Amino acid sequence: MESWGFIFIAIAILGLFIGWIFNNALVGVVLIWVGMIAVEVLSFVKKNRERSHKTKNEY
Amino acid sequence: MITLILLVILAVGFFCSWNIGSHDAANSMGTSVGSRILTIRRAVFLLALFVVLGAVLEGHYVMGTLSKGIVHFDNENAAIVLAENMNISTNATPTPFTIVPIAAVVATLAASIWILTCTYFGLPASTGHSLVGAITGAGLAIGIFGSAAIVTAGVNVNASKFLQILVSWVMTPIGAIGFAFLFYHVASRTLKRIKNILTLNRIYSIMTVATACYMAYTFGANDVSHGVGLVLAADPALNIPLLALFGAVAMICGAAMYSSRMIETIGKKITVLAPVTAFSAQLGAAMTVHLFVWLSMPVSTSHAVVGGVIGVGLVKGSLVGGRKLGRIPLIWVLTPFVTMAISFALTAIFMGV
Numbered sequence: 001m002e003s004w005g006f007i008f009i010a011i012a013i014l015g016l017f018i019g020w021i022f023n024n025a026l027v028g029v030v031l032i033w034v035g036m037i038a039v040e041v042l043s044f045v046k047k048n049r050e051r052s053h054k055t056k057n058e059y
Numbered sequence: 060m061i062t063l064i065l066l067v068i069l070a071v072g073f074f075c076s077w078n079i080g081s082h083d084a085a086n087s088m089g090t091s092v093g094s095r096i097l098t099i100r101r102a103v104f105l106l107a108l109f110v111v112l113g114a115v116l117e118g119h120y121v122m123g124t125l126s127k128g129i130v131h132f133d134n135e136n137a138a139i140v141l142a143e144n145m146n147i148s149t150n151a152t153p154t155p156f157t158i159v160p161i162a163a164v165v166a167t168l169a170a171s172i173w174i175l176t177c178t179y180f181g182l183p184a185s186t187g188h189s190l191v192g193a194i195t196g197a198g199l200a201i202g203i204f205g206s207a208a209i210v211t212a213g214v215n216v217n218a219s220k221f222l223q224i225l226v227s228w229v230m231t232p233i234g235a236i237g238f239a240f241l242f243y244h245v246a247s248r249t250l251k252r253i254k255n256i257l258t259l260n261r262i263y264s265i266m267t268v269a270t271a272c273y274m275a276y277t278f279g280a281n282d283v284s285h286g287v288g289l290v291l292a293a294d295p296a297l298n299i300p301l302l303a304l305f306g307a308v309a310m311i312c313g314a315a316m317y318s319s320r321m322i323e324t325i326g327k328k329i330t331v332l333a334p335v336t337a338f339s340a341q342l343g344a345a346m347t348v349h350l351f352v353w354l355s356m357p358v359s360t361s362h363a364v365v366g367g368v369i370g371v372g373l374v375k376g377s378l379v380g381g382r383k384l385g386r387i388p389l390i391w392v393l394t395p396f397v398t399m400a401i402s403f404a405l406t407a408i409f410m411g412v
Contacts, residue, residue: 004100005315012311025115025300
């Protein structure tokens with residue numbers, strides 16, 4: 001399994017755990033959505049930054 | 060209170076949901092990955108978002124049918140007295156699986172064993188069909204071999220509900236064929252008017268991803284109950300949305316850990332279809348499953364997808380993979396009866412017959 005798989009699983013289990021603590025599944029769902037979207041946005045930003053660094057070095 | 064047997068049932072339910080997530084995720088995301096619109100990572104990401112949403116918002120429909128619709132007590136008052144005598148919480152009406160929780164473990168395991176066997180031999184069995192058969196088998200065993208007190212409460216396999224479910228199984232591929240046929244007609248005629256190839260490609264991409272997300276949503280709403288439906292039967296007082304979230308998380312774990320190869324394989328098979336074909340088949344399947352979720356019927360997403368592909372094939376005047384389809388209906392018919400027999404025998408053994 002790749003690293004993103006571990007991250008998604010960790011976020012899902014964390015969402016379930018917090019939903020269980022609050023006794024509200026929707027809290028868990030919102031956390032899973034926010035967590036996963038945040039990870040995807042961060043990875044997108046990181047990739048773009050790396051790409052722009054590469055382009056600058058080529059120049 | 061969480062008891063040891065409930066923990067065991069939760070563990071078995073997690074395993075079953077994990078299995079469902081790893082094997083059936085490809086039904087939703089295969090097309091998008093195969094046509095290179097999405098990477099596997101992005102596909103699993105979208106799947107996770109929509110499975111969890113479908114499970115929590117609409118998972119309760121089918122969960123109700125599986126937990127107390129098929130096997131129940133005729134005499135609820137006698138069942139409550141029986142549960143009180145056994146020091147079982149009666150916050151909610153007990154089901155036969157509440158009184159004999161080992162039957163819930165056995166039924167879920169019987170369904171999982173059959174699914175794993177079929178997967179090993181490359182046969183397309185459905186988790187929903189397996190579980191309904193297993194629940195019925197376990198219910199029959201409880202009714203026949205249960206103690207005098209259980210028999211007095213009247214364990215009953217609801218024949219009319221079972222018949223309704225059988226009809227919904229037959230109607231699933233037929234409905235998907237009809238919807239896919241309709242969508243293909245509408246989509247191909249509408250999209251023919253667009254001449255710019257770049258615009259057309261973008262529209263195809265958006266439509267494919269949107270229908271994949273919808274399919275993932277209905278997958279969550281329908282299939283979450285196949286994994287954890289019997290957990291609710293064993294403890295009807297559990298919080299249903301939280302239980303659905305538990306099942307959905309198990310499905311996400313399965314999809315993230317094991318679905319990559321399956322998604323790639325299915326994706327390659329499906330991409331031989333044109334984009335509008337794949338989109339129509341997928342949307343037809345998703346709408347059919349969603350309709351049956353609203354009717355609280357546990358159907359198979361895989362069968363709906365097969366129906367969708369056949370429906371589009373009919374528009375084009377060709378039956379897709381006619382020879383391969385030969386074995387599929389046989390497995391569809393056999394599955395509930397095989398799991399019923401396995402579950403009946405195992406429940407009888409565990410009840411000490």
